[in-house]
Amino acid sequence: MSLISLATRTILQEMLRGRTWAEDRILDQPIDPIQEVLRGADERGKPVIAVYTSKAEGKPTGLDTQAGVQSIDLNVYVYLPPRKIELPESVEFEIDNSGAGLALNVMGRQIDAAMHYGNADWIKLWRSFVLSVEKRTDRFVLVEIERGLPVPCLEILYEIRAVAEADFAKPLYGAWVDLDTLLRASEVPGSTDLADLIKGLIESPEDLFGYEVFQLNHGLTDEAYMAIGLAPLATNEDRSVPDVEEIDARPDELVITPPGRVP
Known part of the structure; x- marks a missing residue:
């Protein structure tokens, strides 16, 4: 189930x-x-x-x-x-x-x-x-x-x-946090073990990068992930995303013509 x-x-x-x-x-x-x-x-x-x-x-x-x-x-x-x-x-x-x-x-x-x-x-x-x-x-x-x-x-x-x-590979969030809190505070035998089990099922696998968690939860292939524009353009050997050191985004010169005018 x-x-x-x-x-x-x-x-x-x-x-x-x-x-x-x-x-x-x-x-x-x-x-x-x-x-x-x-x-x-x-x-x-x-x-x-x-x-x-x-x-x-x-x-x-x-x-x-x-x-x-x-x-x-x-x-x-x-x-x-x-x-x-x-x-x-x-x-x-x-x-x-x-x-x-x-x-x-x-x-x-x-x-x-x-x-x-x-x-x-x-x-x-x-x-x-x-x-x-x-x-x-x-x-x-x-x-x-x-x-x-x-x-x-x-x-x-x-x-x-x-x-x-619940999503995969994310820290406990939303109502799942409240469930975890109540289970750990309960005096019913086995409640803490159940809390540990649920927490592990939600938070594993651990140590993934944010973009990997998104891809995992949505079941995206590498090609699909690239196609929607959310995948990193490059990754390091450990699959982390390198910091962008230089950005050159100077816009081209534009000539704006008011309505009714001929350039």
């Missing part, structure tokens, strides 16, 4: 953290979320949220694969334990034909609310990366596991339009 997919998915998880009955039980694209749901399910279990990116799509400009608005599908799955559910503030639901649906409806509302208020810094960052939410779809799913126990699940699909992908 793309880097913008990773960023928006991470931000969404942080907006949800502590804002629903799942509390901090939020998983990033888990292969087997049911395993987490079934912990302690013989007595009282707790809800689990899993966040996935199912699709990322952009429209490149020429060979610039990073350009343009990105269309991303973010899937949020809410899983309830198959028997009793333990919730904050002594709230309790029996996971039966009616209780499961009610609990999932409440958590669906909590998820939407978390995108508007609560974790203010992450919400502000979400609004920097996400241009619009094009569509929202809810779907009830009943997952049956080998033990024969049904696991009630709510899927919420957010179809969003996000900013362009």
Whole structure:
């Protein structure tokens, strides 16, 4: 998946953290979320949220694969334990034909609310990366596991339009700086490692000259770069651009004839 997919998915998880009955039980694209749901399910279990990116799509400009608005599908799955559910503030639901649906409806509302208020810094960052939410779809799913126990699940699909992908070989810039700052300030395990990973993916390769960074990001051949007039006319052995020492740009003498006059 793309880097913008990773960023928006991470931000969404942080907006949800502590804002629903799942509390901090939020998983990033888990292969087997049911395993987490079934912990302690013989007595009282707790809800689990899993966040996935199912699709990322952009429209490149020429060979610039990073350009343009990105269309991303973010899937949020809410899983309830198959028997009793333990919730904050002594709230309790029996996971039966009616209780499961009610609990999932409440958590669906909590998820939407978390995108508007609560974790203010992450919400502000979400609004920097996400241009619009094009569509929202809810779907009830009943997952049956080998033990024969049904696991009630709510899927919420957010179809969003996000900013362009990050450029290559540039120092962190714009909202990517804010994402880096929040990740490094987070107490969630692995956040600093994730910040290092994203920073490295944006800033590598390092030690390129400015004109090389431009050519790299736009996917220009040497010939195309020369043709548009932005490539240096000459480079040193290390590909740096030599300083211009002398410029002779004296204009030719011009004779200006006023209107109606014949020279």
